[in-house]
Amino acid sequence: MGSVQSGNFTFTKTEIEGVVIVDAKAYGDERGYFMETYKRPDFVAGGIGAEFVQDNQSSSTRGVLRGLHFQVEHPQAKLVRVISGEVFDVCVDLRAGSPTYGKWVGAVLSAENRRQLFIPRGFAHGFLVLSEAAEFCYKCDDVYHSGDEGGYMWDDPAIGIEWPPLPGDDALDPSKVILSEKDKLHPPFVAG
Numbered sequence: 001m002g003s004v005q006s007g008n009f010t011f012t013k014t015e016i017e018g019v020v021i022v023d024a025k026a027y028g029d030e031r032g033y034f035m036e037t038y039k040r041p042d043f044v045a046g047g048i049g050a051e052f053v054q055d056n057q058s059s060s061t062r063g064v065l066r067g068l069h070f071q072v073e074h075p076q077a078k079l080v081r082v083i084s085g086e087v088f089d090v091c092v093d094l095r096a097g098s099p100t101y102g103k104w105v106g107a108v109l110s111a112e113n114r115r116q117l118f119i120p121r122g123f124a125h126g127f128l129v130l131s132e133a134a135e136f137c138y139k140c141d142d143v144y145h146s147g148d149e150g151g152y153m154w155d156d157p158a159i160g161i162e163w164p165p166l167p168g169d170d171a172l173d174p175s176k177v178i179l180s181e182k183d184k185l186h187p188p189f190v191a192g
Contacts, residue, residue, distance in 0.1 A: 004047065006041075006043075006045035007042035007045075008039070009023065009039070009046060011043075011046030011047060014105045015100070015103075016093050016100045016103060016104075017100065018118075019105050019117070019118065019119060019120065020048060020117070021107055021116070021117055021118075022043075022046070022048075022115070022117070023116075024036060024116070037081065037116070038079065038139065048118050050079070050141040051141055052079065052139035053141060054139070054143050055138070056137070056138050056144075057135065057136065057137045059136075061129060061133050061178070062129055062133065063128075063177055064128070064129045065127070065128045065129075065154050065163075065177045065178065065179055067125055067127060068092060068151055068154055068159075069125055069150070069151050070124045070149075070151065071144075072148050074143075074148050075121040076121065076144075077140070077141040078125060078138045080116060080119065080125075080127075080136065081117075081137050082109040082111055082134055084133065085131035086131040086134060087108070087130060087134050088107075088128045088130060088163060089106065089107055089109045089125075089126075090125070090126050090128075090161055091119040091124065092189075093122070094122050095123075104160075105117075108164075109127075124151070126154055128154075128172075151186035152187065152188065153187070153188060154179070156188050158189045158191060
């Protein structure tokens with residue numbers, strides 16, 4: 001894994017090709033801070049050339065797990081970050097023929113660490129809220145297409161995501177995970 005510096009950003013490759021952790025420099029004083037969260041020339045120099053066309057934001061409480069989601073015919077690359085609170089963010093490689101097919105990468109994203117995660121097309125995505133509440137923002141390089149949704153169970157043993165415990169617990173208690181009705185119905189992952 002290597003890093004590239006461009007402008008106010010550091011782009012760090014992960015063990016899965018195309019998934020990149022983005023750290024931004026913040027300028028602060030007694031009034032607060034300022035930082036750039038996206039600047040296309042710097043992102044291109046850092047190896048991220050996606051052209052974003054839609055921004056989304058969600059608010060969730062502690063224990064909410066959203067995912068694992070993807071679009072089937074219209075996959076989206078995403079640049080995700082947290083502006084309030086803390087989450088454990090995960091992406092799973094679903095790219096046919098990829099040497100890391102079925103593997104996952106996870107990162108803690110928080111308002112405090114200001115870290116972002118770039119997820120290329122061809123991945124399932126999800127996150128678990130670790131703080132009392134979290135505001136989650138993300139850019140997508142394709143618009144949402146109703147009816148094109150896919151998903152896998154968050155705790156599928158074939159994927160084997162190592163979700164962290166909620167603060168104060170020794171291990172993640174599945175009874176404390178809050179899922180949407182739709183996320184409770186995802187099929188199991190079948191490596192193909």
